Amino acid sequence: MSVRVVLEHLTKKFGEVSAVDDLELEMHAGEFVALLGPSGCGKTTTLLMVAGIYRPTSGAITFGDRRVEHLHPKDRGIGMVFQSYALYPHMTVAENIAFPLELRRSIPKAERDRRVREAAALVRVDALLDRRPAQLSGGQQQRVALARALVKRPDILLLDEPLSNLDARLRHEMRGEIKRLQKEIGITSIFVTHDQLEALTMADRVAVMRDGRLQAYATPAELYARPTNRFVAEFIGSPPMNFLDAEVAAKNGSFVARAGELEIPLVRRPAREAPEATVGIRPEHLELGAPGEGDASAEVYIVEPMGREQIVDVQVGGHRLRAIAPPGFRAQIGDRVGLRFAPERIHLFDRASGERIA
């Protein structure tokens, strides 16, 4: 039932503007892929092209071994959940879920009812079948939308910002639900989001997009540990990565990055010469210790206790960096602390192109 999806040289132009530019993407059967990026990056446009609502300006879309880019949505075998859920307000929950089946006259009523109940039970809305959408909560509406998308046993499931309309707690709950559901059914799924946390927690692989172009396509772990460029590094992870403009120089047989007075030892050799580079380090890899320890001495700028951890902003050599410290760490504004850059966790980017060089 689940199929491979391949996008080749996919481009969509609106007039002169390229919303999606030469996108190449391949999704394995049964994989859960996220299209992630800021608004306007082309992720929704891509999704709508996969759905068949937009026609690509050029390029190919393949489901399994079928070329589909010229097919009507109803011939593609897809189920879709819209950001607004798009439930038909004048129909009950049962009628909404049954709608895709009713359109295929080949399915007899008894079978239809059975499948509706099956889909409803899958997402746990079987107690709500007689209600109207207006009587449901946001979370319930979304589950009905899911049921409707899945009832026709599609090959591919598409979700457009499925969690953005939910409040924080519900979002957390639905994240797990959707992921579990996808794994249970094993359907190839593509979902669009602007929230990197959603993408990282739910997807098998994440495609990061910006201005219509693909920036990176990898598992969440890879994206997190080895982002391919500065944009991806900055977009993924919360609180975001710290960046320092620095010079890379050789010293004593290895390399260091110099940012003003700061001198950071590097363990990895840069891919190429880059006198102008940017150093990146995630807050969780910036270690705070007693003054005098570590690579540099910094002054505490602000402390934000978060319960499980603390976010500490420090000033060092004209830069303000953000670090994460354990709850026991005592520090006040103005205190001096020691700063250590975990050497394996330092990222190096070319300052001009943003490309990763170490």
Next chain:
Amino acid sequence: MSAAVAERAPGTLRWSSLVPYAVLALWTLPIIVLYVWLFYSSFFPRIEGFRPIGGFTFDNWRFLWDPQSVPQMRNRPAILPLTLNTFIFAATTSAVGLLISSMAGYAFSRLRFKGRRLMLGGVLLLHSFPSVTLLIALFIVLRTLGLYDKFVGVILVQTAFALPFGIWIMKGFFDNVPWDLEMSALVDGAGRFRTWLRIMLPLVKPGLLALAVLLFVEGWNQFLLPFVFMPSGSQQTLSTLVKGILGEGRFVDYGLLTAVGLYYIAPVLILFVLAQDQLMRIYAGGVKG
């Protein structure tokens, strides 16, 4: 706005806040006088200004049960066939007009096709075309098609005339349905026709209802078309009857005239009272587009 503007300190009565009432009452007086007279006059044999001559009577209304005793009614069809004709005319043009408008309105709102912009402009243009121009030529067209002096012919013309307005209104209503629902229906597997039938139409029901009422009223009230294109006796409508009595010359039996007139306008008045909000909304909303 009225709440914000008409607000004043509680417990005080300012003269200025009464001014709108006074002015408007004065301006509206002619209308009130005219329509009150319509009611009043139909129940008296003669009325001079507002002074009745003779007592309250139903005599003027005898055209309903004893038409032969009314000189002006002797050469005309009876009141029941006339009423039926008028009703069928109004109901048919409303139904057909509604169907065609909701189809074309959907197309303009949701489909892409060549010449769409041109046609939309054309629709607006048609709406303000001088009708007399069309009437003269339609005379020829109907004769050629063999539809002159036929009920069907007048129904078709009336429906056609109602289209520009109807299409514009329905397009407006369809425009207000979120695109998500349409996309969802397509993904669920519905073609455009089924999307229109199962999803869009139910969602614009208030618009359909309002338009239906409006078209019915326009059909019911129509004078020129039946008058010009259906002159022979058997298929006349109530409007032709009233005109016949009205045009008798200088001496008019106002009692009879107002009774017939009141009879004719009664259904419209009732509909108006019942469906007032709908109608007002559609009149205003429609032109805003």
Next chain:
Amino acid sequence: MARTEAVALRREATAAAWWRINATALLFMGPALLLVLVFFLAPVVITFTMSLTDLATSTGLSNWQWIGLENFARIFRSQFWLTILGNTVVYVAVVLAFNVLVGLGVALLTMHMEPKAGGVFRALWLLPRISPSVVYALLWVWAAASPPFGMLNYIVAPFGLEQRFWLQSDPWLIVILINGFVGASFGMLIFTSAIKAIPEDLFRAARVDGASALQIVRRITLPLIKWPILFVLVYQTMSLFASYEYIYLTTNGGPGLFATETWSLWAFHTALSNYYGNLEFAYGAAMSAILVLMGLAISIVLLRVFRFGQLVAEPRVEVE
């Protein structure tokens, strides 16, 4: 897949899709297009071609001939065309002023009172519009009737004015009143909804700033409904140019020869209700052709003021 293959497949698919789009559109637009073709476009073409012939009841449908621009020459040779044109201009100008000013007035006044009362007044002003034309006309015929019947006489009596048969003595007054009262409701509706669309906060801020009701109307309300006012002006101008039904039902263009005859009524009389029985279709068509041209000229001039593009945004789903 080889590049040429891919391109060919796509072109074929696009062509197939193109057909599908147009077939669906055809289904939905078909009936409307048919009716418009037969009852709008065909008549327009026929009118213009017919104006070059001598078609009338005297010639019948089989004995007519082409006479070129003779009809048009005849119009301008007649002794009445200038009077009628003047009548038309006066009619449109005066009734337009009435309609827009009164419509605006009623809208503003009803917004400055209790909403329910405002609704009642607006409903009253809608009465003429929703009444059958013959019934509304008969009301005015009565009002304009000679003593002892007509209402107008009773109104002017206290002021010492002469009692008269108004339809005969002051036909223009009646024509203007009857068309004015029914036309004002159009503007009233448009302006009311336009005023309602103005955010409450603007009025609240103005009141806090100490503005009086009159100042609010002049400085805030009116400027913000500039476009609806313009729209009503254009629309009503076109509408009045073409209207003749109420004149027909009351003064019928009289009294006498063409005292209150407007151009559209003239065309109507000539072609469709000639007293002597000879309906001169072609001659009437020529008159109405001129009417169309006049209307077109005016609308082109007036429509320059508007931005039409906004109303025709392209749909967002590209699938058929």
